[in-house]
Amino acid sequence: MRLALHGESEAFGEIFQRHADRVYHHCFRRLGSWSAAEDATSLVFLETWRRRTDAIPAAGSLLPWLLGVANNVTRNLHRTARRYDTALYRMSAAPLTTPDHSDDVAGRxxxxxxxxxxxxxxxxxxxxxxxxxxxxxxxxxxxxxAAVALGVPVGTVRSRLSRARKRIALPHLLSEES
Incomplete structure (x- = not known):
């Protein structure tokens, strides 16, 4: 990790190999689209490389920090999508659709x-x-x-989660396989 954070590309590649799937699934859960999650994952690691000197490992892992970066990337993608949709609506152009013929389209x-x-x-x-x-x-x-990823105290994470659980009924869908 130390080598990767100092610019060693091969060491950074190992970090990518170790955490890309978790980042990808996190992005999917935030965006609701596999293809958008692929784009977001690429952006997360691009941003991570760019900001590698700012990385904050937690218990020997960069995953919490990476997921914090992923939160920011997905938030920016949501904002960009809203702006794009608004612009398309103003143009009143009929959207072009091209069906995806891949084998996994039904699953996605x-x-x-x-x-x-x-x-x-x-x-x-x-x-x-x-x-x-x-x-x-x-x-x-x-x-x-999560506290490391969000840059807040652990108690804040606990209280936010407790408050959120009281406000909504969370479905069974929030598992790693999703």
């Missing part, structure tokens, strides 16, 4: 359909509560790791 659609109500419910919460749920319940970080 089912995943996205199952995750949509979860994301709708999650978006009713304040952003800090959404971030805690995404990190702890959806991506399996410990409270301490």
């Amino acid at each position: 659609i089912d995943d996205e359909r199952r995750l949509a109500p979860v994301l709708r419910e999650l978006r009713t919460l304040p952003r800090p509560d959404q971030d805690v749920i995404a990190l702890v319940l959806m991506s399996g970080l410990t409270y301490a790791e």
Whole structure:
């Protein structure tokens, strides 16, 4: 990790290999789209490389920090998508659709359909509560790791999660396989 944080590309590649799947699943859970999650994961590691000197390992792992970067990337992608949709609406142009003919399209659609109500419910919460749920319940970080990812005390993570659990009924879907 020390070598990667000092610019050794091969060491950084090992960090990518170790954490890319977890980052990818976290991004999917935040965005609700496998293809958007692929783009987000690329952006997370690009941003991580760019900001590698700012990285904060937690208990010998960069995963909490990476998921904090992923939260920022997904938030920016949501904002960009809203702006794009608004611009398209103003142009009143009919959207072009090209069907995806890959073998896994049905599975992806089912995943996205199952995750949509979860994301709708999650978006009713304040952003800090959404971030805690995404990190702890959806991506399996410990409270301490989530605290590192969010840059807040562990007690804040606990209280936000407790408050969020009281406000919404979280579906069974928030597991690692999602």
